[in-house]
Amino acid sequence: AQTVTQSQPEMSVQEAETVTLSCTYDTSENNYYLFWYKQPPSRQMILVIRQEAYKQQNATENRFSVNFQKAAKSFSLKISDSQLGDTAMYFCAFHSTNAGGTSYGKLTFGQGTILTVHP
Amino acid sequence: DGGITQSPKYLFRKEGQNVTLSCEQNLNHDAMYWYRQDPGQGLRLIYYSQIVNDFQKGDIAEGYSVSREKKESFPLTVTSAQKNPTAFYLCASSITGGVGELFFGEGSRLTVL
Numbered sequence: 001a002q003t004v005t006q007s008q009p010e011m012s013v014q015e016a017e018t019v020t021l022s023c024t025y026d027t028s029e030n031n032y033y034l035f036w037y038k039q040p041p042s043r044q045m046i047l048v049i050r051q052e053a054y055k056q057q058n059a060t061e062n063r064f065s066v067n068f069q070k071a072a073k074s075f076s077l078k079i080s081d082s083q084l085g086d087t088a089m090y091f092c093a094f095h096s097t098n099a100g101g102t103s104y105g106k107l108t109f110g111q112g113t114i115l116t117v118h119p
Numbered sequence: 120d121g122g123i124t125q126s127p128k129y130l131f132r133k134e135g136q137n138v139t140l141s142c143e144q145n146l147n148h149d150a151m152y153w154y155r156q157d158p159g160q161g162l163r164l165i166y167y168s169q170i171v172n173d174f175q176k177g178d179i180a181e182g183y184s185v186s187r188e189k190k191e192s193f194p195l196t197v198t199s200a201q202k203n204p205t206a207f208y209l210c211a212s213s214i215t216g217g218v219g220e221l222f223f224g225e226g227s228r229l230t231v232l
Contacts, residue, residue, distance in 0.1 A: 009159070033218050045209065045223040052218070091161060095219030106152065106177065107221055109162040 002027045004094050006110035013082045014118050020067075021077045021113050023092030030054075031097040034068065034075045035107070040088040048090070051075065082117045089114050121146045125210050125224035132204075132231050140195045140227045142210035148222070149215040151193035155179060156207040156226075165208075168193055169215050197229060204231045 003026045013019035025034070036048040051059045051068050058066050063083075067076045079086055092110040123144045132138045144151065150169045154162040164177030168187040182201025187193055193212075197204045207228050211221040 006161075033220075035220065037221075042225075043207070044225045045211075045221075047220055050218065050220060093221075097219070106164055106167050107219055108164075109154075111159060111161040 002029075002094050002096065002108045004092050004108050004110040006092055006113050008113045009111070010114045010116070012116045012118060013079075015082055015084060017082055018078060018080045019082055019115065021079075021090050021092075021115065023075045023077070023110055025073050025075065025092070025094050027073070027094065027096070029096050033095045033097065034066075035093040035095065036064070036066070036075075036077045037091045037093060037109075038086075038088045039091065039112075040085075045091070049077065079115075084117050084119060087115060087117045123210055123212055123222060123224035125208075125227050128225065128227060130227060130229045132229070134231055135199045137199060138197050138204075138229065140197070140208055140210075140229070142193045142195065142224060143191055144193075144210075144212045144222075144224075145191060146212055146222060147190075148212035149190065150213045151187070152211045152213070152221065153177075153183075153185065153193070153195045154209045154211065156209060162209065165195065204229055 005024050032053045034051045037045050038048045039045045049061045049064050063080045065078045089112045091112045093107045095107050126141045152167040153165040163179050166185040168174035184196045209226045210224045213221050
């Protein structure tokens with residue numbers, strides 16, 4: 001079974017600075033997607049960024065970018081120019097595209113990292 | 120607007136009572152999911168359904184039941200057999216066979232007194 005580990009329960013950063021959230025995962029599959037989701041205090045989860053495992057290029061969405069190291073099974077999220085609205089819990093998640101695998105059709109989440117942006 | 124609606128947002132029940140959480144989506148997604156969120160444990164999958172009239176157990180299905188009679192609806196019943204039901208419950212949906220991106224509802228907070 002796949003596992004996703006976020007080793008930082010809490011992080012904090014000053015407004016306008018850069019912060020990196022860590023995520024590692026364990027899988028024997030070759031084809032998969034990785035995600036970062038954000039859960040603000042309002043509680044609704046929203047997608048931040050997505051990475052396809054077969055793409056070597058790191059995904060970028062405005063101030064959010066990832067460092068995807070497939071061999072190391074590492075998928076960190078970098079938030080540049082942090083804003084107060086970035087304060088939230090961030091979840092790393094794994095999705096297998098292997099239709100014959102046990103994880104097909106469902107996401108496995110890490111434990112989450114609470115990020116606080118200070119003014 | 121398309122989205123997922125969960126109700127109620129907050130629910131209080133006495134120990135030993137069954138309770139049903141509602142989840143409705145108008146995104147025309149085939150797959151729907153129920154996750155449980157507890158502090159420090161992230162999201163854990165309870166049940167999921169990839170097609171109407173079919174569903175599979177997730178990692179923590181004991182004490183829960185679901186039905187999928189309509190594409191739009193995937194209600195979750197928390198039964199009296201669930202030993203620690205107080206939690207935040209999230210419903211989600213996705214396109215079957217897609218990249219796996221989930222769309223979430225706003226969640227339901229269940230407190231058992």
